[in-house]
Amino acid sequence: MKTTMARASGRTAGLWSLSLLGVVTLAPLAVIAPMWSALGTGAMALAVAGIAQFRLSRVGKRCDKLSQEVGILSQRLLALEEAKQAGPAAPATDGLHSDIQELTVEIGLLSGIVRDLSGVVRSQDSEIAGLRAQVVAAEARTAILPAPAPRPPIAAATVARAPLIAPPVEPSPAFADLQAQHEPQPLPPARIPPRPIPPRPASHPVGPGEGAILAAFEAGRVEVYLQPVVSLPQRKVVAYEALARLRIEDLTLEPEHFLPALERHGRTTELDRRMLHRAGTIVRHLGRRGSDARVTYALSPLSLFEPGFLKDIARIAGDDQALAGLEIALPQESWRGLDAGQLGLLAALRGRIGFCLDRPDDLRFDAGELAANSIGQVKVPAALLLRPTTPLSRLSDIAVEDLAPALARARIRFVVTEVGNEADVPDLIDLNIPYAQGTAFAPARPVRGEILSDPSPDEPPPPQDDPTPERRPFRSVLRRAG
Template sequence: MARLFGRHTGLWAAGLLGVVTLGPLAVFFPSTAAFALGAVGCLGAGTALGRGSGLKARCEKLSQEVNVLSQRLLKAEQVAAPHPDASPPEGLRAEVHELTVEIGLLSGIVRDLSAVIRSQDDEIAALKARDAARAQQAAAPEPQPEPMPRIPVMAEMAPVVPPAPPPRPSSVEQAWTPPILSRLPEPPAANVVEPAPLPVPRPIPPRRLETPRAPSEAAIIAAFDRGRLDVYLQPVVTLPQRKVVAYEAVARLRIDEESLEPVHYLSALERNGRTTELDRRMLARAESIVRHLLRRGSDARVTYGLSPLSLFEPGFLKEIARMAGDGQDLAALEIALPQASWRGLDSGQRALLTALRGRVGFCLDRPTDLRFDTREMADQGIGQVKVPASLLLQPAAARGALSDLAVEDLAPALARARIRFVVTDVETEADVPDLIDLNVPFAQGAAFAPARPVRGEILAALPQEAPPPPPPADDPGTERRSFRSLLRRAS
C-alpha cells in the first residue's frame, strides 16, 4: 500500500472525495452533479497539461546535459588518443636533446674549419697575386730614367731619422737646381721590387691567462723531507639539514708560502717512492684528530685516502694494525681506497684488511663506475662510499659508468646494506636540490664548506709520526729503507 499510495496520495484522496461528494449529488441534483463533474474534468485536464509541459521542459534540459556530456566525452577521447603532434616521452626528449647538443658541437667544428679554410684560401690568393705581379714586372721593359742633376740630399734622406748633412758638392754639382726637383722622388732602380699586397690577417686567438709556474720535483721532495705538510679537514654534511657528521683529511704541501693540493705533488712523490711515508705521516695526524674529537665527545668520523702503492709496501698494513691496537678507540678513523684497488686485492691483502675490521673503518672512493655490489662490499667491511657529483648528476657524460639500478635508487640500495653514501665535489648551490631529489643523505664540497687547516695544538697533542726504527750501530747517520723502496727510487 505504501508503494501504491506513496507518490499519488493526493490524487487518490481527491478522487475518493469526489466520488463521495458527487455520488449523492448526482442522485438528488443531476444537473449540478454534471456541472461539477465537468469542472473536475477541466481541472484534471489542466493539471495534466501543466505536468506534461513540466516533463517536456525537464526532458529538454536532460537532452542538453546529455549533449554537453557527449561533447566532453569526445574531447576526453581526443586527448587520450595518440596525436601526431603530441609531446614525445621523457626518454625520447633526452635523446633528442643529446643529439641537438652533438649537432651544435659538430656545427661549431665545421664553422671553425670553414674559417680556417677561408683564411688559407685568402693566403693562397695573396701568394698567387704576388707571383703574378713579380712575373709581370720581370716581363715588362725596364724604364730608362731621364738625365737629371744628382741631388745628394735625396739619397741621404730617411723617412724618420733627420737627414745627415750632405757632402760638399763638386764644381759640376754646384749648378743651381730648381726647387721643384728637390721634391721629386728618386727614379726607381732596376732591381727594386714593388711591395706585394699584405695577406689577409688571421683571426687572433683569445689570450690565455698565465698560470703560476709549477714547482720543480726537487723542490717538492725537499719540502716533503723538511716536513712541510699541513692537514686540511673538509666537513661532510647531511642533506637537507647540513649537519656536520664527518671530515675528510687532505694533505697539502707548503712550498714558498704556497699550499699545493695532492694533485700537484702526488705524482712526484710516487716517482720517488715517498707515498708510503706520506700515508704514515697522515695516518699519525689523523689518529691525533680522532682522539681529539673523542675527548670532546664528538662522534664525527675522519676519512683519509691511502695511495694504492702503499698496499704493496711490505709491512704497511701491519703497521696500521699495530696503530689501531686491539680496542675500538680508532673505529671513527676510516681508510679510503680507490675502487680499482678494492677490486684488485690479492689474498694476502684481503686477509690483512679483514683483520682490521672493527678497529678501523673502510671507505671506497674515486670510483670509475656506479656498479656497486653491496653484498661483496659488506663482506669486505666497506661502510662508506664516496662518489663525485659529476658522475651522479651527468648520466649522459658517464653513460658507460652507470649501474643497472636507477640513479635515484642507488642511495636506498646502499642504505639497506648499511653503507653510507656520500657525494663529493659539490661546487655550486644549484646541485644541492638535485641531490636531495636523488635521495642523497650526505654530501661534501665547496658549496657547503671549504677545507680548513687543523690547528697546531691539536696535532701537537699526540706524536705526529711513529718513531722510526733505530739505525744500525755502525752507521748512525743512514736511514733504513726497504728493498722495494730502493728499487722504486732507482727506477
C-alpha cells in the same frame, strides 16, 4: 705476469701470421685450382690444430703442477692449524701466525698465476674458433667457385703485343657476398688487469720543482686540512675528510701538484704513514670532545704493494678503541684488484678501522659484496652522478634515486663529493642523497697545531700547582654543621 703476457702475445702473433700467410697463398690458388686449394686449406687446418693441441697440453701440464703445489700448501696449512689447536706455547704461536701469513701470500701469488694461465687458454680457444671459421669459409668459397672456362686460341701477333702483367680478375657477385658474410672478425686479446695506479695530470702546472718538493717533504712541511661532510637537507656536520697539503714558503700545494713527484721517488707510502698518524690524533681529539664524527683519509693505491704497510696500519690501530672513528679509503679499481694476501691483511683490521670506497669508475655497486668487505662508506663525485659520461654498458642496474636507499639497507653511507655549485644541492635532495661534501658547503680548512700536538690518551695529565677548591652544595655544609 709480464713474461706470461709476452708469451701470450707471441703465440697470438704466430697463429695469426700463419693464418694470414695461408689466406694470401690459397686465395689466388682457389681461382686457378680449387681442388689444390681445398687440400692446402685442410692441411693448414690440421697443422694449426696440431700446434694448438700441443700448446693446450703444455698449459694443462702447468695447471696440474700448480694444482699439486696448491695441494701441498693446503696440507701445510692444515698441519699448522692442527698444531695451533694442540695449544703450543706463546713463541710457537707467533711463529704459527707468521707461517700462516706467508702461506696466504703464496696462495695469493699462485691464484694470480692460475688466472693468467686461464686467460692464455681462453685466448687460444678463441684463436682456434677463428681459424675453424676461416677454414669453413674457404671451403665454402671453393665449393661455389665455377670451373675456369677454356680460353680461345691466341694468335702469334696477339701474343707478341700482350702485356707482361695480366689485368686483375673481377670476382663474381656470389663470391663477394660470401666473402663479406664470412669475413673473420678480430678477436679481443685476453685482458690481464694491471696494478692500479692513480691517474696523473696530463701536464704539470708551473710551480716548484721536484727538488723543492722533496726538500719540503723531508722538512716535515706536510699540513692536514679537514673538509666536513654534511647531512642533507639539514647541512649538519657528521664527518670529516683529512686532506694532505704541502707548504713551500708562501705556497700551499694540493695533492695533484706534488703527488707525482713523490710517486716518482717512492715517497707516497711515507706520506700515508704521516697522514694516518695525524688523522688518528684528530680522531682522539674529537672523541675527547664527545663528538662521534668520523675522519676519512684516502690512501694511495701504490701503498698497498709496499711490503709491511698494512701490518703497520694494524700496529697503529692496535686495541685502541678511540681509532674506531678512523676510515681508510681506497679507489674502486683497487678494491676490485685485491689479491688473497691483501684481503687477509685488511680482514685483520675489521672492527678497528673503517673502510671506504672512493674514486669510482662507474656506479655498479654490489651492496652485499661491499658489506662483506666491511666497507661502511661509498663516495661518488657529483659529476658522475648528475652528469654521467660513462657508456650504457657500465651504468648501474639500479636507478640513481634508488642507489642511496639500497646502500643504506646494507648500513653503507652514500656520500656525494666535489659539490661546488649550489644549484646542484636541490637535485641531490631530489635523488635521496643523505650526505654531501664540497666547497658549496664548506672548503677544506687547516687543522690547528695544538690539536696535532695533544698528548696521547695514555699519558697522565700534568699536575696542577694550585688546584681549585671543590665546591659543595649548601645542604651538605648544613648537614655537617648539624
